[in-house]
Amino acid sequence: MQLVNNMEMDEINRLLDEINEDRxxxxxxxxxxxxxxxxxxxxxxxxxxINSAISILDEVSNDSNIPIYSRTQIxxxxxxxxxxxxxxxx
Numbered sequence: 463m464q465l466v467n468n469m470e471m472d473e474i475n476r477l478l479d480e481i482n483e484d485r486x487x488x489x490x491x492x493x494x495x496x497x498x499x500x501x502x503x504x505x506x507x508x509x510x511x512i513n514s515a516i517s518i519l520d521e522v523s524n525d526s527n528i529p530i531y532s533r534t535q536i537x538x539x540x541x542x543x544x545x546x547x548x549x550x551x552x
Contacts, residue, residue: 467549474543
């Protein structure tokens with residue numbers, strides 16, 4: 463179970479990095495994506511980190527300045543986080 467979480471976390475971090483490195487994404491959105499990544503990799507309990515990241519990414523996805531393809535990426539990341547969160551509760 464822990465190995466799957468690490469693999470999933472690596473994939474989520476890679477996707478967040480892709481968004482953060484995309485210069486067509488506005489800086490304020492990239493900053494929030496980096497904040498979500500920092501929270502996700504923090505030292506708190508896993509469900510707290512996941513929920514914090516989901517909250518930030520949800521805010522980002524509602525920003526009217528985000529490119530459509532980046533919004534779709536964020537929705538995919540949020541979906542992955544929600545699945546991880548459900549498994550963390552069990």
